[in-house]
Amino acid sequence: xxxxxxxxxxxxxxxxxxxxxxxxxxxxxxxxxxxxxxxxxxxxxxxxxxxxxxxxxxxxxxxxxxxxxxxxxxxxxxxxxxxxxxxxxxxxxxxxxxxxxxxxxxxxxxxxxxxxxxxxxxxxxxxxxxxxxxxxxxxxxxxxxxxxxxxxxxxxxxxxxxxxxxxxxxxxxxxxxxxxxxxxxxxxxxxxxxxxxxxxxxxxxxxxxxxxxxxxxxxxxxxxxxxxxxxxxxxxxxxxxxxxxxxxxxxxxxxxxxxxxxxxxxxxxxxxxxxxxxxxxxxxxxxxxxxxxxxxxxxxxxxxxxxxxxxxxxxxxxxxxxxxxxxxxxxxxxxxxxxxxxxxxxxxxxxxxxxxxxxxxxxxxxxxxxxxxxxxxxxxxxxxxxxxxxxxxxxxxxxxxxxxxxxxxxxxxxxxxxxxxxxxxxxxxxxxxxxxxxxxxxxxxxxxxxxxxxxxxxxxxxxxxxxxxxxxxxxxxx
Ligand code: NAP
Numbered sequence: 159x160x161x162x163x164x165x166x167x168x169x170x171x172x173x174x175x176x177x178x179x180x181x182x183x184x185x186x187x188x189x190x191x192x193x194x195x196x197x198x199x200x201x202x203x204x205x206x207x208x209x210x211x212x213x214x215x216x217x218x219x220x221x222x223x224x225x226x227x228x229x230x231x232x233x234x235x236x237x238x239x240x241x242x243x244x245x246x247x248x249x250x251x252x253x254x255x256x257x258x259x260x261x262x263x264x265x266x267x268x269x270x271x272x273x274x275x276x277x278x279x280x281x282x283x284x285x286x287x288x289x290x291x292x293x294x295x296x297x298x299x300x301x302x303x304x305x306x307x308x309x310x311x312x313x314x315x316x317x318x319x320x321x322x323x324x325x326x327x328x329x330x331x332x333x334x335x336x337x338x339x340x341x342x343x344x345x346x347x348x349x350x351x352x353x354x355x356x357x358x359x360x361x362x363x364x365x366x367x368x369x370x371x372x373x374x375x376x377x378x379x380x381x382x383x384x385x386x387x388x389x390x391x392x393x394x395x396x397x398x399x400x401x402x403x404x405x406x407x408x409x410x411x412x413x414x415x416x417x418x419x420x421x422x423x424x425x426x427x428x429x430x431x432x433x434x435x436x437x438x439x440x441x442x443x444x445x446x447x448x449x450x451x452x453x454x455x456x457x458x459x460x461x462x463x464x465x466x467x468x469x470x471x472x473x474x475x476x477x478x479x480x481x482x483x484x485x486x487x488x489x490x491x492x493x494x495x496x497x498x499x500x501x502x503x504x505x506x507x508x509x510x511x512x513x514x515x516x517x518x519x520x521x522x523x524x525x526x527x528x529x530x531x532x533x534x535x536x537x538x539x540x541x542x543x544x545x546x547x548x549x550x551x552x553x554x555x556x557x558x559x560x561x562x563x564x565x566x567x568x569x570x571x572x573x574x575x576x577x578x579x580x581x582x583x584x585x586x587x588x589x590x591x592x593x594x595x596x597x598x599x600x601x602x603x604x605x606x607x608x609x610x611x612x613x614x615x616x617x618x619x620x621x622x623x624x625x626x627x628x629x630x631x632x633x634x635x636x
Contacts, residue, residue: 159190161335161359163199164342166206167352173198178332178361183249183479184470186517192335195360197368200327203356204374207298207325210353215295215323222321223275228348229317230267236340237264240309243336245470248305249479249519250433252471258433263309263337269601270317270621277622287634293626295323296400297376300369302329302390304382305481306436306541309337315379316341318621320354324377328357329366331382333481335359362386370394377625380404384539384565384610391613402614402624404438404606406539407567410560411441411596412582414573415449419457421594422572427461429570429596431523434480435543438611439568439590439597443536444547445556451549455527458547459504462523467509480519480542489542492535493524501529501546537563553578557585566608570596589615 160177162169176194181187193199214222233240240263241256250259282289301315312330319326330338342357358365366386370378371393380390381404394401411426429441446454467477480486493506506524524544529536536546550556560569570592571579579593589607592598605617616624 161190161192161339163193163195163203163359164346164355164357165199165203166209166356167346169342169346172196172359176364180247180333180335181482182246182518183481184515184518186483186519189246190336192332193359194332195358195365197364199358199360200365200368200372203327203358204298204369204372206353206356207327208374210351211295211297211325214320214325214351214354217323219274219277219321222323223271225348225350226267226271226274226317226321229344229350230264230271232344232348233267233341234264236344240337240340243340244308244334245478247334247336248308248481249470251475251478253473253475254433254478259307259310259337263313263341265601266310266313267317270321273602273618273622274318274321287632290631290633292629292631293322293622294629296625296627297324298374299324299326299377299379299625300329300372300375301326302366302370302378302380302382303331303338305331305334306433306438308334309341311381312338312341314616315381316355318616319377319379319625322622322625324625325354326356327369327375328355329360329369330357332359332361367393371397373397376400378402379616379624387612400624402606402616403612404616405567405610405612406541406565407438407440407607407611408443408537408539408563408565409439409441409568409570409588410443410445410586412556412560412569412571413444413446413450413454414571414575414578415447416574417450417572418574418594419450419453423454423457423461425570425572425594425596427458427465430545431462431465431477431543432597434477434521435523435545436481436541437597441570441596442540442545443531443560444545445531445559446547446549447556448549448551455547459525462505462525465523467520467522468511468515477523477543479515480521483519485542486519486521489521489540489544492538492540492542492544493526496526496529496533496535496546499529499533499535501526501533501535506544531559532562539565553582557582561585561587564610567611568592568607
């Protein structure tokens with residue numbers, strides 16, 4: 159299957175003959191080709207988005223919310239297709255692709271439809287005047303997404319962006335283009351006006367960079383690695399583009415002596431290894447209070463060894479393959495580094511799987527102990543099924559350790575004392591903290607990071623704020 163770009167309401171071939179093979183991470187088998195588009199293709203898509211923006215931006219919130227609902231309805235009919243494609247494209251277990259990726263992709267459109275429909279203009283009264291705050295579209299948006307949660311993250315951007323009256327050009331990761339293509343088919347099927355949503359396939363250099371630097375793009379919503387985010391920011395700043403950066407993370411799971419050990423082990427295992435540890439929010443540094451360190455370690459290892467790794471299409475599978483051979487090498491290089499840094503590898507290695515998976519990108523969940531909490535492996539983002547475990551004595555000490563990375567995205571605290579959980583959470587420098595849970599998402603709350611984990615917030619009304627320009631109209635009374 160050769161994928162096509164989607165520009166101005168039509169599926170079109172890109173302007174050159176460069177393609178990239180799309181491979182199944184689980185088997186290494188090729189199953190599609192994705193265009194490697196260039197600046198010329200980006201130009202066409204941005205022009206289409208620009209042409210469509212005026213008319214689209216003038217529609218009421220109510221009408222645009224109806225369009226989001228139509229997309230949600232049509233996507234919901236493809237629920238199983240989304241799960242199957244996402245599992246094949248990313249190597250993640252089908253059960254996860256169903257419960258997280260397919261579920262959230264549909265929910266994102268429904269959630270933002272409802273939020274936008276119910277949005278009201280704010281008024282601020284003075285003795286002699288009324289201020290009315292209206293939210294106008296920003297213009298043309300560039301939406302750039304990574305490979306770990308492909309449609310989940312793309313729909314998280316497309317829905318609020320077009321809901322607030324912008325038109326967009328999407329650039330998904332070329333490693334996982336299949337569900338972005340499915341979204342374009344869905345948008346085409348429901349008859350969304352041409353040019354409102356456009357999609358350019360390709361890599362970062364060929365398509366991503368010309369898109370973010372395009373003079374007719376007014377807004378960039380980028381999710382990806384911190385180094386790429388820095389490049390995008392450097393291009394956007396001199397052109398004063400509105401920008402949101404959702405970047406990398408190195409998140410701590412903080413476990414106190416007084417936690418419910420059974421629930422904590424289950425929760426921390428999930429936080430560590432969901433999607434093979436390839437979620438920006440994953441808790442890859444596990445900090446355990448010394449009183450329960452040995453007990454926790456024993457139960458955690460037992461829990462990790464019990465995880466079922468293998469065929470992503472098997473309903474029972476809990477861990478699938480990593481995204482690419484290059485990424486697997488990067489993750490394994492960190493495990494080697496851990497040994498050089500004095501760490502002890504308790505679990506890990508290549509799993510033994512049936513022959514059909516011999517060319518896939520497989521790694522067993524890896525647990526490392528004995529490293530200093532400020533070592534490279536304990537502070538740099540590995541983005542794979544690898545965790546380091548450290549012990550601590552006091553609240554103050556663990557806060558200092560948790561804050562000792564360049565990242566500040568998320569984290570979790572595990573304790574029976576909710577006052578302590580709340581107190582510790584407030585001292586951690588991140589955008590989000592869960593207490594006695596992880597990835598428990600309410601779509602109304604702000605999402606984003608501090609430090610090198612990003613700039614700005616999306617989610618709920620924060621997304622509506624980012625994807626619009628607030629304008630104040632002051633009416634002086636007689
Ligand atoms: P990445 O390499 O930074 O790529 C992200 C996207 O940017 C891809 O579509 C990529 O295209 C594109 N890109 C690359 N260079 C570009 C450039 N110069 N200009 C514009 N676009 C460019 O990240 P990834 O490896 O796909 O994803 C993993 C990272 O994403 C991890 O660090 C993870 O923590 C982060 N992440 C963060 C969040 C969050 O919400 N904070 C959520 C998910 C993932 P190519 O595919 O060609 O590189």
